[in-house]
Amino acid sequence: MRLVIARCQVDYVGRLTAHLPMAPRLLLVKxxxxxxxxxxxxxxxxxxxxxxxxxxxxxxxxxxxxNKADESLVITIDEVLHDTKHExxxxxxxxxxxxxxxxxxxxxxxPTTFGEGYTLVRREYMTAIGPVDLLLRDAAGKSxxxxxxxxxxxxxxEQLTRYLELMNRxxxxxxxxxxxxxxxxxxxxxTLAEDRGIRCLVVDYDALRGTESTDLRLF
Amino acid sequence: MRLVIARCQVDYVGRLTAHLPMAPRLLLVKxxxxxxxxxxxxxxxxxxxxxxxxxxxxxxxxxxxxNKADESLVITIDEVLHDTKHExxxxxxxxxxxxxxxxxxxxxxxPTTFGEGYTLVRREYMTAIGPVDLLLRDAAGKSxxxxxxxxxxxxxxEQLTRYLELMNRxxxxxxxxxxxxxxxxxxxxxTLAEDRGIRCLVVDYDALRGTESTDLRLF
DNA sequence: CGCTATATGTCGCTC
DNA sequence: GAGCGACGTATAGCG
Numbered sequence: 001m002r003l004v005i006a007r008c009q010v011d012y013v014g015r016l017t018a019h020l021p022m023a024p025r026l027l028l029v030k031x032x033x034x035x036x037x038x039x040x041x042x043x044x045x046x047x048x049x050x051x052x053x054x055x056x057x058x059x060x061x062x063x064x065x066x067n068k069a070d071e072s073l074v075i076t077i078d079e080v081l082h083d084t085k086h087e088x089x090x091x092x093x094x095x096x097x098x099x100x101x102x103x104x105x106x107x108x109x110x111p112t113t114f115g116e117g118y119t120l121v122r123r124e125y126m127t128a129i130g131p132v133d134l135l136l137r138d139a140a141g142k143s144x145x146x147x148x149x150x151x152x153x154x155x156x157x158e159q160l161t162r163y164l165e166l167m168n169r170x171x172x173x174x175x176x177x178x179x180x181x182x183x184x185x186x187x188x189x190x191t192l193a194e195d196r197g198i199r200c201l202v203v204d205y206d207a208l209r210g211t212e213s214t215d216l217r218l219f
Numbered sequence: 220m221r222l223v224i225a226r227c228q229v230d231y232v233g234r235l236t237a238h239l240p241m242a243p244r245l246l247l248v249k250x251x252x253x254x255x256x257x258x259x260x261x262x263x264x265x266x267x268x269x270x271x272x273x274x275x276x277x278x279x280x281x282x283x284x285x286n287k288a289d290e291s292l293v294i295t296i297d298e299v300l301h302d303t304k305h306e307x308x309x310x311x312x313x314x315x316x317x318x319x320x321x322x323x324x325x326x327x328x329x330p331t332t333f334g335e336g337y338t339l340v341r342r343e344y345m346t347a348i349g350p351v352d353l354l355l356r357d358a359a360g361k362s363x364x365x366x367x368x369x370x371x372x373x374x375x376x377e378q379l380t381r382y383l384e385l386m387n388r389x390x391x392x393x394x395x396x397x398x399x400x401x402x403x404x405x406x407x408x409x410t411l412a413e414d415r416g417i418r419c420l421v422v423d424y425d426a427l428r429g430t431e432s433t434d435l436r437l438f
Numbered sequence: 439c440g441c442t443a444t445a446t447g448t449c450g451c452t453c
Numbered sequence: 454g455a456g457c458g459a460c461g462t463a464t465a466g467c468g
Binding site: 017020023024034042047051129 | 247250259261264265268303306311312313314373410
């Protein structure tokens with residue numbers, strides 16, 4: 001990783017055209033060839049950048065970064081204030097906990113969370129407009145489509161509504177009931193869901209994980 | 220802006236829980252108090268971060284960054300390999316030249332792109348739930364609502380559907396037809412749109428701009 | 439490689 | 454502060 005502090009001007013031409021007037025900034029050149037330009041505010045977002053794969057051509061006073069799509073980032077350097085290089089190696093990577101995938105996994109493993117006698121048919125059940133998170137059958141054998149979200153907001157209800165509309169036209173599945181399962185459901189989302197006959201289920205992630213470890217202890 | 224290269228371990232507890240094992244990384248501390256942790260790849264996204272407003276408490280070997288929502292980032296530092304500070308001042312900021320607004324503008328100027336005899340009623344036609352990008356009338360005088368997007372995805376169809384539902388309740392407008400206009404329309408979005416009776420129109424931005432310059436030459 | 443859903447999305451605007 | 458839409462969204466996962 002190379003760290004350069006320099007007075008520079010930046011011109012991006014690609015999906016849009018953007019220009020940064022001459023000023024001191026951080027230029028970050030990473031081992032994968034990517035380049036980003038940071039100002040002294042905002043943690044997350046660089047002012048400008050080029051994602052890998054891309055190639056940096058360095059000439060005195062002008063850096064040009066290009067990618068396959070012929071987007072370009074031209075960095076005109078007026079004065080270099082700092083320039084160091086550091087070997088970091090490959091990062092072991094981030095371990096996340098509490099994301100949607102894990103929640104879906106837990107619910108798939110414990111379909112009775114949705115009710116007595118519920119069984120799992122499929123995770124990621126494919127439809128023409130995308131995959132339904134969980135397809136279950138209730139005790140009576142009726143199809144139940146489940147949309148899983150960490151935070152239940154209105155767009156998740158829309159998503160499930162689309163799936164239900166489509167699935168209910170399939171005579172092999174219909175009638176299909178809908179359940180919106182999330183760790184937290186916003187009032188607006190709940191109102192819309194219930195108005196459409198979709199059941200809302202607030203899932204206690206820690207309790208579910210607890211069940212999991214209880215199972216592990218039992219067997 | 221402070222640049223620190225250090226062997227560190229990071230633990231984030233907040234909207235989710237995340238952990239980074241001990242490894243050398245870049246710690247970026249900005250003037251606004253924000254902190255981000257970068258590996259030697261990916262230009263855009265830090266491995267972990269805390270956005271401003273937030274506060275860094277530095278103790279020997281342990282940095283703790285906290286925000287109002289009581290999210291926390293704990294950085295355990297094993298070894299500091301580099302530590303420099305640089306005054307950058309306030310950035311003059313980015314100048315963008317967008318595409319999206321221009322596309323709407325071009326279509327408004329050339330309503331016959333949608334069909335023979337089409338005329339523009341209004342751009343940004345206000346409804347109770349937001350502005351419709353374009354309101355047109357076809358050759359027969361029937362209302363046509365247009366949603367313009369650079370890339371046509373499914374949420375644009377939902378948006379247009381909501382507008383159409385509302386507008387079709389207005390006796391002065393109804394019946395209102397819908398057109399989804401974009402430079403590119405994803406198959407999923409097309410399927411949903413056509414299923415709802417919404418016409419999809421793929422717009423050639425360059426051709427349209429070409430028409431524009433032809434017009435300019437003619438007059 | 440292309441497509442789709444997710445994101446600690448972030449950012450900027452309106453209400 | 455919440456809600457909504459755009460973003461050069463980026464990025465991961467799967468066919």
